[in-house]
Amino acid sequence: MSVKLVREKRRPLTLRDVSEASGVSEMTVSRVLRNRGDVSQATREKVLAAARELGYVPNKIAGALASSRVNLVAVIIPSLSNMVFPEVLAGISQILDETPLQPVVGVTQYKPEKEERVLYEMLSWRPSGVIIAGIEHSEASRAMLEASGIPIVEIMDTDGRPVDSVVGVSHRRAGREMAKAIARGGYSRIGFMGTKMPLDHRARKRFEGFTEALAKEGIEVVDTDFYEGPSSLRKGREMTAAMLARSPDLDFLYYSNDMIGAGGMLYCLEQGIDIPGRMGLAGFNGVELLEGFSTRLATMNTERKEIGRAAAEIVARCVAEGRASAGERVELAPKLLPGDTLGVKTVFPVE
């Protein structure tokens, strides 16, 4: 006959339990568990044995309150389904893994109100720093960041006035450089496809830089199309089909990201369109996916992982030095990768 021990709603273990089980004061147990020196080897072993035996898991809530130290870094990004952000996160983790700091991720879905809520929520856990995508925030969000008293790093975008530090690329400049490359290639009837602008400041800035630089060359964007929702190969394919049906005389398609760009490229290749002679194509980001196609889409590589690393390093340094801000500015230069789809226009449509 077996007796089943039903512990009612188990009270979680506390330091006191470990203290009693090991016959050592709570304070010393705390020291052992935090690897502070000044504890004899014998005591240390006794305590660790007791803690393991009981299955004690420290309570960081209490620890953080008592020490007013919270080793969390709030990371606020618009989305996880755009691979760009997991890549940034990978860079952040890589750096923070070497420190006692831990990233905690919040997702805003590109909505300023959601950003505000997420930020408030995260700040209420009193993190040691904030890494936040974008440089455009609601007034309330900006006020919270400024009042937080912790290092803030805005990432991805350097066009604007940061709260504290900033790490990213100039999207305006990226747009300009793409425009210049297109003009050099002799393309002149340009179509643009991208996300709806109010949601995506970086895409907007690229587009602005792009059209401005084209204008200087006397070229204009002939057709544009904007979509909402996730970027996918399929979306790029469908939008491209629609645009080419509408504006058959285009000779270059600029996409606001590689995913729809690759979809458009697949469509053009299947239609037997001569690339890059009759039609040029370019995306943005330099995502790994592009390496999987036998025709390489032209793009501009933004070093997402490097952005994450640089941002995390700034926060880690501030925390280590006890500084409340850094005021650093890191602008990375995106690199144009012409691939196989941005060359020289050779085929001219019949007038």
Added chain:
Amino acid sequence: MSVKLVREKRRPLTLRDVSEASGVSEMTVSRVLRNRGDVSQATREKVLAAARELGYVPNKIAGALASSRVNLVAVIIPSLSNMVFPEVLAGISQILDETPLQPVVGVTQYKPEKEERVLYEMLSWRPSGVIIAGIEHSEASRAMLEASGIPIVEIMDTDGRPVDSVVGVSHRRAGREMAKAIARGGYSRIGFMGTKMPLDHRARKRFEGFTEALAKEGIEVVDTDFYEGPSSLRKGREMTAAMLARSPDLDFLYYSNDMIGAGGMLYCLEQGIDIPGRMGLAGFNGVELLEGFSTRLATMNTERKEIGRAAAEIVARCVAEGRASAGERVELAPKLLPGDTLGVKTVFPVE
């Protein structure tokens, strides 16, 4: 002449500051900020005005300690770069957004030791529940989960003995069903490509189910190749090229995920291989990417978002009802999508 106020290392605001600014006791301020009833309209407004004025952000650390309530759900997944997991997260968020609960994500990189560390770290914040990918854990991890006293939901995989609740698909069964479909198509010389097994239990189970079911049909897997690191189109392309060079008489390639499957498909199409007459292909997951290709890769759709939703619902229900566990089991049936690459073998290689 302007005077610049340099507040040294700003002490974060507390309830007391709001209390003093509004002339209301801390207790009442706390009530207002938590939307508890029993506060007069006049007082409420005074307090809210003061809090907004000061830019007060509550300290959840202290709140959680005092109330021993933490509205966090630990979500532990192997990776963010495999789109499958962001999709699960989207489902989880969708449900938790309707509750006071918040997901907090930890990433294990498919490493049991890392899973152990991440789990320990997250449990030390005393979350209200845990959603964790996979049903295989180290002994220590399993012990922590069992001792946690909170609802645990293991997701993705149902083949095994769960700690508490489980939501997912049977990967063994998925492998078997793919094998049967392949046998029905008349394919008989099978190649398999996937991740190194010890890292990926679900891939292993699919492979086991697959080979077992094939064996029953008298078919065997002729060639296999396993890789480490991220799955990419390029990897699929390269591995496929290598395998076909090595084993030119294969008539079906089964990939452990859609990403490498799609890469392999692109390679085969470019080589002019007749699909599905001479060669069949299949992946696993049913990712959106596949919709972007004009040839649809055969796959089995696992409802990741639905898995996330179901898991979050279990946790939310437990928390609402104050239960420490649910013991639920939700097995979703993956659906075979034959697409354009799993048909009937019609072309037989010259002997």
Added chain:
DNA sequence: TTGAAAGCGCTAACAT
């Protein structure tokens, strides 16, 4: 409807 007191589980700072 409001307030006062006690304490959540830990750690800083000071003994010893």
Added chain:
DNA sequence: ATGTTAGCGCTTTCAA
């Protein structure tokens, strides 16, 4: 090397 005391900023509980 170890122990004691006094909080951290909030919420619970009870009293008014």
